[in-house]
Amino acid sequence: MELTRRNAIIVGAGAFVVAGLPIRAMAAASEDAIAAFTGGAEVGAGDIKLTAPEIAENGNTVPIEVASDTATEIMVLATGNPTPGVATFKFGKLAASRSASTRIRLAGTQDVVAIAKLEDGSFVKASSTVKVTIGGCGG
Amino acid sequence: MAKGVKPRVKVPKTAAAGDSITIKTLISHKMESGQRKDGDGNPIPRSIINRFTCEFNGESVVDVAMEAAISTNPYFEFEALVPEAGEFKFTWYDDDGSVYDTTKKIAIG
Numbered sequence: 001m002e003l004t005r006r007n008a009i010i011v012g013a014g015a016f017v018v019a020g021l022p023i024r025a026m027a028a029a030s031e032d033a034i035a036a037f038t039g040g041a042e043v044g045a046g047d048i049k050l051t052a053p054e055i056a057e058n059g060n061t062v063p064i065e066v067a068s069d070t071a072t073e074i075m076v077l078a079t080g081n082p083t084p085g086v087a088t089f090k091f092g093k094l095a096a097s098r099s100a101s102t103r104i105r106l107a108g109t110q111d112v113v114a115i116a117k118l119e120d121g122s123f124v125k126a127s128s129t130v131k132v133t134i135g136g137c138g139g
Numbered sequence: 140m141a142k143g144v145k146p147r148v149k150v151p152k153t154a155a156a157g158d159s160i161t162i163k164t165l166i167s168h169k170m171e172s173g174q175r176k177d178g179d180g181n182p183i184p185r186s187i188i189n190r191f192t193c194e195f196n197g198e199s200v201v202d203v204a205m206e207a208a209i210s211t212n213p214y215f216e217f218e219a220l221v222p223e224a225g226e227f228k229f230t231w232y233d234d235d236g237s238v239y240d241t242t243k244k245i246a247i248g
Contacts, residue, residue, distance in 0.1 A: 061210040078208050082174055085206035092199025096159030096218035100201065103210040105172065 030077050030084040030113070037075045037088070037115060038123045046124035048074070050114040051101075059106040059132040067099035068124075071116035074098070080110025108135045144168050148229055150243040154221045162193065162200075165214045166231055166239065172207040188213060188239075190232040196225040221245055 034043065051065040066074045066089065076086040091098050098116075106112070113127040149163040166188065173185025187207055193200040200219045219227070224247045230240040 081208050083207055086208040087206060088204040090199075090202040090204075092194075092201060094195050094198050094200045094220045094222070096220045100203070100215060100217040102203075102213065102215050105208045105210050107174075 027079070030079045033075075033077055033084050034113075034115060037073075037117075041121075041123050043115060043123045043125045045126070046122075047071070047118060048114055048116040048124045048126045050076075050112065050126040050128050052112050052128040052130050054129075055131045055133070056106060057133045059108065059135045061103040062106050062130060062132070063101065063103050064112065065099065065101035066114045066116075067097070068116045068118070069098060070119045071098045072119055073117040074100075075115045076104070077113045077115070078104065078106055078110060079113055081105070081107045086112075106130060106132045106135070108132050144233075144237075144239055146229060146231065146239055146241045148227075148241055148243055150227055150245060153246045153248045156247050157220070157222060159218050159220050160245075161216065161218050162227070163214070163216045164191070164193070164229055165212060167212050168231075168233075170207070170209060170211045170213060174207070186234050188231045188233050191215060192230045193217070193219070194228045194230075195219060195221070196223070200227075221247075223247065 047068050047070055049067045056062040066076060068074060073088060073090050075088045077084045078086050086104050089100050109131045111127045111129050113125060115123055115125045117123055144167060146166040151160050154160050168188050171183055171186040175183050177183050185207060189205050191203045191205060201217050227243045228240065230238060232238055
């Protein structure tokens with residue numbers, strides 16, 4: 001193919017679309033995960049607290065904590081990971097508080113999102129940006 | 140079955156009836172995420188623990204669905220109510236079908 005101005009524009013546009021894909025695909029994956037959890041219901045703000053460090057030196061183990069007073073289930077998503085799912089906590093009858101902490105992997109600087117299903121059936125969301133110095137998903 | 144899997148759980152020995160206690164659990168497991176590659180550039184297959192449950196006398200305390208983004212040696216901390224003396228049962232479910240469990244007794248006093 002001769003490199004004319006027209007061809008150069010076409011190739012350039014193609015490269016742009018390909019480069020744009022992963023980011024869009026990731027955002028779509030977290031949106032799909034949220035939709036699967038909420039069943040398409042609206043997600044508001046409210047009784048959910050997500051505690052995560054502002055800066056994590058090592059993305060392999062980032063301590064996080066989720067807490068809520070009235071949640072029955074809390075889902076945690078890492079929106080910038082190759083697969084956004086992190087964990088879903090279901091609290092049973094004998095859970096003294098609707099809170100839990102764990103350690104997660106983050107591939108890079110990104111938003112961590114927690115979505116809680118409350119006792120009244122509504123959904124609330126909290127998010128926190130974590131800066132990651134060394135990514136935790138391996139090359 | 141993944142090698143060297145050892146569950147560790149920290150539960151107080153006694154509690155007052157109706158009290159809430161903090162439980163800490165840790166299980167040694169590689170939690171291979173499926174994203175890493177070996178020296179030849181071949182992806183290492185995913186091998187993680189995908190579910191953790193804690194029960195007290197058969198009643199659920201917490202049930203966690205885990206994905207690949209949980210760190211190596213999964214750690215959980217949560218709170219449980221102790222209505223009576225009994226036994227906590229902790230169970231971890233591995234991708235390969237293995238089930239690891241451990242129990243802890245708690246007395247009222």
